[in-house]
Amino acid sequence: MSNTKKKLTIIGAGLWGQALAKLAQYNDQNNVKIWSRTSSESLASVVQEADVILSAVSMKGVRLTVEKLTALTIPEETIFISATKGLETKTLLTPSQIWQKSFPSHPVVVLSGPNLSKEIQQRLPAATVVASEDVVAAAKVQEIFSSDIFRVYSNQDPIGTELGGTLKNVMAIASGVCDGLQLGTNAKSALLTRALPEMIRIGTELGASRETFFGLSGLGDLIATCYSPLSRNYRVGYGLSEGKTLEQILIELGSTAEGINTANVLIELAQKHRIAIPISRQVYQLINGETTPQEAVKELMARDLKAEFDVLS
Numbered sequence: 001m002s003n004t005k006k007k008l009t010i011i012g013a014g015l016w017g018q019a020l021a022k023l024a025q026y027n028d029q030n031n032v033k034i035w036s037r038t039s040s041e042s043l044a045s046v047v048q049e050a051d052v053i054l055s056a057v058s059m060k061g062v063r064l065t066v067e068k069l070t071a072l073t074i075p076e077e078t079i080f081i082s083a084t085k086g087l088e089t090k091t092l093l094t095p096s097q098i099w100q101k102s103f104p105s106h107p108v109v110v111l112s113g114p115n116l117s118k119e120i121q122q123r124l125p126a127a128t129v130v131a132s133e134d135v136v137a138a139a140k141v142q143e144i145f146s147s148d149i150f151r152v153y154s155n156q157d158p159i160g161t162e163l164g165g166t167l168k169n170v171m172a173i174a175s176g177v178c179d180g181l182q183l184g185t186n187a188k189s190a191l192l193t194r195a196l197p198e199m200i201r202i203g204t205e206l207g208a209s210r211e212t213f214f215g216l217s218g219l220g221d222l223i224a225t226c227y228s229p230l231s232r233n234y235r236v237g238y239g240l241s242e243g244k245t246l247e248q249i250l251i252e253l254g255s256t257a258e259g260i261n262t263a264n265v266l267i268e269l270a271q272k273h274r275i276a277i278p279i280s281r282q283v284y285q286l287i288n289g290e291t292t293p294q295e296a297v298k299e300l301m302a303r304d305l306k307a308e309f310d311v312l313s
């Protein structure tokens with residue numbers, strides 16, 4: 001990459017947008033701007049001349065953000081990075097698919113990995129993945145974020161990378177329930193081990209590579225999120241296990257927990273593609289008041305017996 005500073009604009013000044021801005025600023029080769037809906041500057045002025053535009057808005061804001069940007073003139077060489085972990089209601093699209101469909105001539109890169117924002121803010125070491133079909137764009141993004149506190153890997157499977165981060169949010173809710181009910185280490189291990197093939201079944205059906213789920217954005221993020229009370233999705237599950245209502249939990253959280261919307265979208269997606277999603281289905285029923293934490297555990301334990309590596313279930 002040339003010696004001139006890279007101009008990066010981050011849209012979305014939530015926890016993740018701010019942490020990513022810090023990471024990019026840590027590398028003094030970058031000129032970083034961060035924009036939110038409440039910023040005094042116009043969106044047009046902050047994206048003007050940007051080499052790279054990163055979206056760290058929550059899933060519900062992705063479509064609106066894309067629409068705002070399509071109304072502007074963005075040069076075709078501008079790289080878009082999507083850092084959102086979610087699925088769109090109704091279209092069932094991933095965030096990067098929304099970006100790519102709206103900007104078909106632009107490189108789109110997914111950034112995803114085990115990256116709890118509080119630890120990133122504390123400058124603790126972490127690693128992530130940048131994924132794109134455009135390897136040159138991915139390599140540029142890798143350079144922008146790489147530092148001695150943030151190790152950035154690349155791959156060419158944006159959908160798999162993105163789905164790892166998205167699907168583990170639902171598993172983190174289940175994991176919070178497991179810990180909240182004090183089901184023990186064996187149960188937690190069984191849950192996480194069975195979660196991975198469930199994520200792989202969904203991912204490969206949607207065109208992702210199986211291998212990607214064994215990397216940082218899949219297994220890596222599954223471990224981080226399912227084991228950490230810093231995870232908001234984990235806290236949702238934990239709260240449900242304590243008998244709190246979802247409404248109460250979300251008020252206490254005061255922040256985004258994408259796994260809730262993702263579980264709702266997943267039910268439709270699984271039905272459409274006929275994919276078995278036993279864990280995600282229990283999470284869906286739990287957040288929609290159709291089961292209790294205890295009943296969800298019973299249901300999972302009472303499933304038909306099967307071969308461990310049965311690819312269909």
Ligand SMILES: NC(=O)C1=CN([C@@H]2O[C@H](COP(=O)(O)OP(=O)(O)OC[C@H]3O[C@@H](n4cnc5c(N)ncnc54)[C@H](O)[C@@H]3O)[C@@H](O)[C@H]2O)C=CC1
Pocket residue numbers: 011012013014015016017036037056057058059060061062064065083084085086115116117118254255256258
């Ligand atoms: N916090 C974390 O540790 C990580 C979060 N993520 C993902 O990043 C995304 C954002 O998460 P957080 O920043 O943590 O959530 P947050 O709740 O702290 O912030 C969400 C941000 O999205 C913005 N937003 C929502 N609708 C918008 C719209 N229509 N236009 C512009 N901005 C809009 C909000 O203003 C806010 O700045 C989520 O998809 C999350 O899964 C990914 C990796 C780590």
Ligand SMILES: O=C(CO)COP(=O)(O)O
Pocket residue numbers: 085113114115116117165169172221224225230231232233234256257258
């Ligand atoms: O995606 C994350 C860590 O990689 C953040 O997880 P939560 O959204 O559950 O806080």
